[in-house]
Amino acid sequence: MGDPTLVNFPLPILTALLCGVIVVLIGRLQLEPARAAVTFSALFALFALEALLVGLRFGYGITWLIPLQRVLPMFFGPLIYLGFAAMTVGQAAFNKRVLFHLMAPILVMVLFWLLVDDLRLLDGLISASYLIYIVALFRLWRKGPDALTHARIDVTRRLSGWILRAIGLLVFILLLDSAIALDFAMNQGANASRLISYGTVPLIILLAAILVTVPPIPARPRAVAKPVAASDADDIGIETSVRTLMEKDRLFLDPDLTVLRLAKRLHVPARNLSGAINRTRGMNVSQYVNEFRLAYAADLLVETNDSVTRIAEQSGFLTRSNFYREFQRVHGCSPTAYRQAGRHRLT
Numbered sequence: 001m002g003d004p005t006l007v008n009f010p011l012p013i014l015t016a017l018l019c020g021v022i023v024v025l026i027g028r029l030q031l032e033p034a035r036a037a038v039t040f041s042a043l044f045a046l047f048a049l050e051a052l053l054v055g056l057r058f059g060y061g062i063t064w065l066i067p068l069q070r071v072l073p074m075f076f077g078p079l080i081y082l083g084f085a086a087m088t089v090g091q092a093a094f095n096k097r098v099l100f101h102l103m104a105p106i107l108v109m110v111l112f113w114l115l116v117d118d119l120r121l122l123d124g125l126i127s128a129s130y131l132i133y134i135v136a137l138f139r140l141w142r143k144g145p146d147a148l149t150h151a152r153i154d155v156t157r158r159l160s161g162w163i164l165r166a167i168g169l170l171v172f173i174l175l176l177d178s179a180i181a182l183d184f185a186m187n188q189g190a191n192a193s194r195l196i197s198y199g200t201v202p203l204i205i206l207l208a209a210i211l212v213t214v215p216p217i218p219a220r221p222r223a224v225a226k227p228v229a230a231s232d233a234d235d236i237g238i239e240t241s242v243r244t245l246m247e248k249d250r251l252f253l254d255p256d257l258t259v260l261r262l263a264k265r266l267h268v269p270a271r272n273l274s275g276a277i278n279r280t281r282g283m284n285v286s287q288y289v290n291e292f293r294l295a296y297a298a299d300l301l302v303e304t305n306d307s308v309t310r311i312a313e314q315s316g317f318l319t320r321s322n323f324y325r326e327f328q329r330v331h332g333c334s335p336t337a338y339r340q341a342g343r344h345r346l347t
Contacts, residue, residue: 011200012055018207019048025211032256033150035094036086043079046072051200058193067113073126074105076173077133080166084140087151087159105129123181130174137167145284149260149270152318153286156259169206238276241266242288252292253316259285293317294330301335302342308335 022044031037053069056062078101086094112122140147141163145156176199183191245265246252262285263270277288297315300306306314312323312335327335 011197011204012051012059015200015203015207016048016051016055018204018211019044019051022207022210023048032152033086033091035091036083036151039079039083039086043076043083046075046079054196058196070122071105071109071112073173073177074108074122074129075102077129077136077170078102078105080170081133081136081140084137084148084159084163084166087148088140090150123177127174127178127181130170130177134167134170134174137163137170141167144274145286147274149263150258152255153257153259153262153289155318156286157284172202234272235276235279238266238268238273239280242273242277246289246292250292250296252289252296253314255316255318257289257316262289289316290326291330294327297323297327297335298331298338298342301339308339311335 023041026037026041026044029037031040050069050072053065053072057066057069082094082098082101085097089097108122108125141160145160148156148159151159176195179199180189180192180195183189183195242262245262251257251262251265259270259274263273266273274285277283277285281288293315297311297317300311300314301308304311308323309320312320315323317323317326324334327338331338333341
């Protein structure tokens with residue numbers, strides 16, 4: 001009936017349950033743009049279904065669903081990539097990418113069901129798919145946080161970090177699937193249940209970490225790079241225009257501000273805006289906007305009696321934890337300590 005490890009402690013089924021919880025969590029987060037949230041929800045729903053099918057197959061000997069269980073991994077790479085790509089392009093361009101990246105695995109799935117009896121031949125295609133999307137995600141990550149022009153500015157750096165985690169996940173799945181495929185080729189799958197049990201443990205740890213870290217989407221403090229010695233006139237002009245717009249219209253107070261929206265206000269391409277900020281100030285757009293938010297918050301801390309949480313909201317920060325982290329990074333102290341020191345200087 002299967003390896004007793006899977007029967008007595010059904011790790012793949014536990015994985016399925018955790019993935020289901022993450023689907024609900026993504027819906028509650030209201031991740032922007034909405035197409036990214038829908039794609040990531042579909043991804044984890046697919047993870048949940050695949051884990052459930054693996055548990056039923058290797059834990060309880062249910063084999064009639066094997067054809068479905070074998071083809072689902074073809075969609076893992078495309079959905080992970082599309083989730084992040086949704087933050088780089090508009091709806092029309094994203095629809096074209098969905099059509100391109102999902103039609104290929106659908107076509108492969110149909111052809112294999114109709115023409116191929118031995119589904120083990122899928123292993124090579126699945127591994128190739130993982131490798132292709134590992135490269136695609138790495139190229140997306142190399143473009144930097146400002147390539148995520150349709151995501152909110154305050155989360156672009158963290159989302160860029162999650163691209164690296166997604167690459168790590170695909171690499172792990174590739175290695176695990178390759179080990180299982182090799183076992184089937186050499187030992188008729190004698191060790192498959194054990195490999196799945198052991199391989200599922202780190203996946204469960206990763207999913208648990210996602211449940212803990214995703215709700216606040218925490219930012220890891222990063223040192224601000226030193227500005228370059230000189231910049232051309234166009235870069236200086238763009239940065240000056242951005243600064244004027246920030247100081248005049250206080251766009252930084254909008255928590256849903258994106259690089260694309262800011263670029264449209266200035267009538268310049270988003271790539272030019274990001275490059276100008278990076279070359280003139282030695283930071284990305286997210287850090288640049290946060291400078292204005294933190295300066296505004298610092299004034300409110302000294303001049304008002306509003307709570308720190310209220311000031312964080314008024315300054316354009318979506319989460320209190322992110323505000324505290326950024327404030328500590330820039331000012332070297334907590335908002336409360338800054339308030340006390342500022343009022344002491346005024347007395």
